[in-house]
Amino acid sequence: MKSIVYTGKIIKAVLLGLCAIITISPLLFLLSGSFMDQLEISKLIGPVTKGTEGMADWHWIPHYPTMQNMIELLLDSPEFYQMFWNSVKITVIILVGQLIFGMPSAWGLARYEFPGKKQIYFIYIILMMLPFQVTMLSEYLVLDKIKLLDSHGAIILPGIFSTFSVFLMYRFFAAIPQEVLEAARMDGANEWQIFCRIGVPLGYAGIVSAMVLQFLECWNQIERPMAFLKTKGLWPLSLYLPEISMEKAGFAMCAALMALLPALFVFLYGQDYLEQGITATMKEKR
Amino acid sequence: MKSKKGILFILPGLTGVMVFYLIPFVDVIVRSFRQINGKFCGFANYRQVMENKAFALAAGNTVHFVVVCLPLLLGLSLVVAAMLRRSGNVAKFCKSTYLIPLAVPAAAVVLLWRLIFDSHGIWNRLLTLLGYNSVDFMNTNGAFSVLVFSYIWKNLGYTVVLWSAGLSAIPEEIYEAAWVDGAGKLRAFISITVPNLKQTAFTIVVISFLNSFKVFREAYLVAGNYPQESIYMLQHLFNNWFRDLSMDKMAAAAVLLFLVILIFVYILHRSWEEEH
Numbered sequence: 001m002k003s004i005v006y007t008g009k010i011i012k013a014v015l016l017g018l019c020a021i022i023t024i025s026p027l028l029f030l031l032s033g034s035f036m037d038q039l040e041i042s043k044l045i046g047p048v049t050k051g052t053e054g055m056a057d058w059h060w061i062p063h064y065p066t067m068q069n070m071i072e073l074l075l076d077s078p079e080f081y082q083m084f085w086n087s088v089k090i091t092v093i094i095l096v097g098q099l100i101f102g103m104p105s106a107w108g109l110a111r112y113e114f115p116g117k118k119q120i121y122f123i124y125i126i127l128m129m130l131p132f133q134v135t136m137l138s139e140y141l142v143l144d145k146i147k148l149l150d151s152h153g154a155i156i157l158p159g160i161f162s163t164f165s166v167f168l169m170y171r172f173f174a175a176i177p178q179e180v181l182e183a184a185r186m187d188g189a190n191e192w193q194i195f196c197r198i199g200v201p202l203g204y205a206g207i208v209s210a211m212v213l214q215f216l217e218c219w220n221q222i223e224r225p226m227a228f229l230k231t232k233g234l235w236p237l238s239l240y241l242p243e244i245s246m247e248k249a250g251f252a253m254c255a256a257l258m259a260l261l262p263a264l265f266v267f268l269y270g271q272d273y274l275e276q277g278i279t280a281t282m283k284e285k286r
Numbered sequence: 287m288k289s290k291k292g293i294l295f296i297l298p299g300l301t302g303v304m305v306f307y308l309i310p311f312v313d314v315i316v317r318s319f320r321q322i323n324g325k326f327c328g329f330a331n332y333r334q335v336m337e338n339k340a341f342a343l344a345a346g347n348t349v350h351f352v353v354v355c356l357p358l359l360l361g362l363s364l365v366v367a368a369m370l371r372r373s374g375n376v377a378k379f380c381k382s383t384y385l386i387p388l389a390v391p392a393a394a395v396v397l398l399w400r401l402i403f404d405s406h407g408i409w410n411r412l413l414t415l416l417g418y419n420s421v422d423f424m425n426t427n428g429a430f431s432v433l434v435f436s437y438i439w440k441n442l443g444y445t446v447v448l449w450s451a452g453l454s455a456i457p458e459e460i461y462e463a464a465w466v467d468g469a470g471k472l473r474a475f476i477s478i479t480v481p482n483l484k485q486t487a488f489t490i491v492v493i494s495f496l497n498s499f500k501v502f503r504e505a506y507l508v509a510g511n512y513p514q515e516s517i518y519m520l521q522h523l524f525n526n527w528f529r530d531l532s533m534d535k536m537a538a539a540a541v542l543l544f545l546v547i548l549i550f551v552y553i554l555h556r557s558w559e560e561e562h
Contacts, residue, residue: 015365015369016366016376019384019442023384023386023442024383026387026390026398027386030394047406054406057408058401105295112295114292123308127303129547132499133543134543134544135307136528137528138307138310138540139307141310157306161302161307191291216388220390222507227525239393241397246400249401256394267385275447279448281448281493282451
C-alpha cells in the first residue's frame with residue numbers, strides 16, 4: 001500500500017514538473033540565446049538557419065557569454081525603439097480609454113435596472129467572444145469610412161471599445177453588496193459619487209485584473225495591426241519580431257526577450273489579479 | 287435600483303461599441319446578400335462560400351483542430367488541477383509557472399518553434415538520438431501536431447486555473463465522507479469530482495473553443511499565408527480574402543461564423559442563468 005502511494009507521488013511530481021519545464025523552457029531558450037555571440041549560435045543552429053550538416057543543438061548556458069546582441073539592439077536598432085514605443089502608445093491609450101469608457105459601462109450594467117439592459121449585456125458577451133476574423137470586415141468598413149486606416153487610431157479605437165474588460169469589471173461590480181450603496185445614498189451621495197467613492201475602490205480587484213489581461217492582449221496583438229497597418233513605421237513590436245531574419249538568431253532572441261519583458265513584469269505584478277480575472281469568467285457572482 | 291441613470295453610465299461606451307462593432311456588422315449582414323456592385327443577390331454569396339474548396343478545407347481543418355485539441359487540453363489540465371488541489375504552495379508555484387505563456391508574445395515563440403521543429407531542428411535531433419526517423423514537421427501533416435502543441439502550451443495554465451476554481455467549489459466534506467466510507471482517491475475522483483464539474487467543464491469547453499481561434503497567430507507567423515495544407519484554417523482564409531478584398535465572400539463567411547459562435551454563446555449564457 002505504501003509503495004502505491006509512493007509511486008503515485010512520483011508520477012504526480014514528474015507530470016507537474018514536466019509541464020513546468022515545458023511552459024518555462026521557451027523563456028530560458030530566449031534568455032540563453034540572447035547572450036550568445038553569432039559564432040556560437042550559428043554553430044548550434046546552423047543546420048536550421050544555414051543548411052549546414054547535422055542537426056541543430058542547444059545548450060542552456062552560453063559558453064562565451066556576450067552583450068553584443070543587447071548592445072546592437074539597444075544602441076544600433078532605431079526600428080526597435082520606434083516599434084517599442086508604438087506598442088507602448090497603443091497599449092497605454094487603449095487601457096486608459098477602457099477605464100474612461102468601459103468602467104462606467106460596467107458599473108451601469110451591474111448596478112442599475114433599465115429597459116434593454118439584458119439585451120445589451122448579452123450583446124456585450126457575444127462581442128467579447130467573437131474572434132477577430134468575424135469583425136475584421138466590419139471594422140475595416142467603418143475605419144475606411146472615417147479615414148483611420150493605416151493609423152494608430154485603427155488599432156486604438158476598436159481596442160478601447162472591446163467589451164471583454166466591461167464584462168470582467170461587471171462581474172466584480174455586481175458582487176458589491178447593495179446595502180453599502182443604499183447606506184451611501186441615505187447619506188446624500190449622488191450616483192456619480194457612489195460610483196467613484198464606493199464602486200471603484202470596492203471593485204478594484206476587478207479593474208486591475210481587467211487591465212492586466214487587457215495589457216497582455218494588447219501588447220501581444222497581431223491580427224488587427226496586421227490587417228489595418230500598412231506603413232511599417234506604425235507597427236507594434238509584435239509585428240517587428242518575425243521580420244528579423246533567422247540568420248541573426250541571437251539578435252532575434254534578444255529582441256524577443258526585450259519585447260516580452262514588459263508583459264512579464266505586468267504578469268508578475270498582477271499575478272493574483274490575473275488569476276481572479278480568469279476565474280471571474282467562470283461563474284456569475286451575485 | 288430602478289433608474290434611468292444607469293443609461294448615462296453606459297451611453298459613452300455603448301456609443302463606441304455601436305459605431306465600431308454593431309452598426310458596421312449590420313452593414314456586413316446586408317452586404318452578405320449583395321454582390322460587390324451592390325446588387326441584391328439573395329443567398330448567392332453563401333452558396334459561393336459553401337461551394338468554395340478552400341472554405342471546405344479550412345472549415346474541415348478548424349473542426350479537426352478543435353476536436354483534437356479540446357479533449358487533450360481539458361483532460362491534461364483537469365488531471366493537473368486535480369493534482370494541485372490541496373497542494374498549497376506547490377499549487378501556487380505551479381499555476382504561476384503554467385500561466386507564463388500568457389505573457390509570451392506569439393512572435394517571440396515562433397522563432398523557437400522554427401528552431402525546434404525544423405527538419406534539422408532540435409526535436410529531430412532528439413528523435414534521431416533515440417533511433418527514430420526525423421520528421422519534417424513544417425512541410426508534412428506534422429505541422430498540425432506542432433500547432434496542437436503550441437495551443438496546449440499557451441492555454442494549459444489558463445485552463446488549470448479555471449478547473450481549480452471549479453474544484454475548489456466542491457465542498458471538502460463530501461470527500462471526507464467518501465474516504466471514511468473507504469473510497470480510494472481514484473474512486474472519489476470518478477464519483478465525486480467528475481459529476482460536480484459538469485458546469486465548469488461546459489464553460490471551459492466554450493472558452494477553450496473560442497481561444498482556439500488565436501492559434502492563427504502562431505500558424506501564420508511560422509508558416510505565412512499559405513501554410514502546409516493540414517493547418518490551413520478559417521483564419522487564413524479570412525485573411526487571404528481580406529487581402530484580395532473579396533468583400534462578398536468575406537461578408538457571407540463572417541455571418542456564418544458569427545452564427546456558429548452565437549449558438550455556442552447562447553448555450554453558455556443559458557447555463558449561467560440556470561445557476562441561480
